[in-house]
Amino acid sequence: MPPPVFPQTFALGADRISDKLYLTMLKTSPLSTPRRITQRATVLASLAAALLMPPICLSGSQAEGGEDWIELLNGKNLDGWDIKIRGHELNDNFGNTFRVEDGILKIRYDQYETFANRFGHIFYKKPYSHYHLVVEYRFVGEQVSGGPGWAFRNNGIMFHSQSAASMKLDQDFPNSIEFQLLGGDGERNRPNGSICTPGTHVVINGELRREHCIDSGGPTHHGDQWVTAELIVRGDKSIRHILNGKEVMKYSGTQLDDGTPLKKGYLALQSESHPTDIRSVRIRELDPEN
Numbered sequence: 001m002p003p004p005v006f007p008q009t010f011a012l013g014a015d016r017i018s019d020k021l022y023l024t025m026l027k028t029s030p031l032s033t034p035r036r037i038t039q040r041a042t043v044l045a046s047l048a049a050a051l052l053m054p055p056i057c058l059s060g061s062q063a064e065g066g067e068d069w070i071e072l073l074n075g076k077n078l079d080g081w082d083i084k085i086r087g088h089e090l091n092d093n094f095g096n097t098f099r100v101e102d103g104i105l106k107i108r109y110d111q112y113e114t115f116a117n118r119f120g121h122i123f124y125k126k127p128y129s130h131y132h133l134v135v136e137y138r139f140v141g142e143q144v145s146g147g148p149g150w151a152f153r154n155n156g157i158m159f160h161s162q163s164a165a166s167m168k169l170d171q172d173f174p175n176s177i178e179f180q181l182l183g184g185d186g187e188r189n190r191p192n193g194s195i196c197t198p199g200t201h202v203v204i205n206g207e208l209r210r211e212h213c214i215d216s217g218g219p220t221h222h223g224d225q226w227v228t229a230e231l232i233v234r235g236d237k238s239i240r241h242i243l244n245g246k247e248v249m250k251y252s253g254t255q256l257d258d259g260t261p262l263k264k265g266y267l268a269l270q271s272e273s274h275p276t277d278i279r280s281v282r283i284r285e286l287d288p289e290n
Contacts, residue, residue: 067286073105081123084174088169094120105278123266131285135269137278147273156180160236173198177197181227201253219246
């Protein structure tokens with residue numbers, strides 16, 4: 001089956017086009033989504049080429065019917081999102097952990113003296129079941145004091161999640177499936193795009209997997225580079241993890257620990273002690289019958 005034309009996006013090289021200019025182009029483009037180009041010349045040449053090049057495919061996704069793409073970040077504030085940080089009440093954004101600056105969602109810890117296990121999540125207001133999600137992110141700076149070693153350059157996209165309002169005061173993570181976002185340390189391999197399953201299980205190749213985290217065998221992304229993570233979800237029937245256009249995991253049978261099928265839920269982004277920039281979270285709902 002031929003791959004679809006994916007939502008087009010400008011190349012993300014921070015050395016070529018600034019975040020602010022990229023976001024301006026994203027919001028002012030006459031297209032419903034921006035166009036991906038390969039930058040091989042100057043910024044002006046790249047912008048000119050963007051007007052001339054035809055759409056290209058980013059991933060090997062199946063051709064699927066669905067709705068138009070919607071950007072979930074408005075680039076101004078956190079409207080439409082709920083925050084839950086361990087030890088704090090709903091929407092108590094301790095230390096201004098989640099903030100919007102220069103049009104980007106930034107996860108920061110500069111107002112923390114120490115992390116103190118304040119694991120946080122920011123949830124989008126609407127639950128989803130069949131969709132294609134695209135998140136553009138990067139890790140920056142240094143991990144906050146007191147952050148656990150495993151959380152170095154570690155974040156995640158939580159999906160099929162319980163709501164922020166239903167989390168207990170001292171609950172670390174929502175019951176959900178996690179598309180793990182992992183950055184390299186400049187030396188070791190740290191496979192990106194793995195699964196973690198707080199309060200849940202998944203099925204891979206017909207086998208129920210009960211491990212908390214399952215290695216994707218995906219690539220390692222060192223440094224502060226921008227990475228594009230795609231999540232294609234069809235209820236509990238098919239879930240795919242894609243990184244920079246290449247599939248790294250496929251599974252099904254999403255369920256709670258007690259075996260209850262997980263077919264829909266909320267989306268959330270984590271704060272696990274390492275500063276992270278997220279400059280786009282866009283979603284396209286898919287036809288459940290297709």
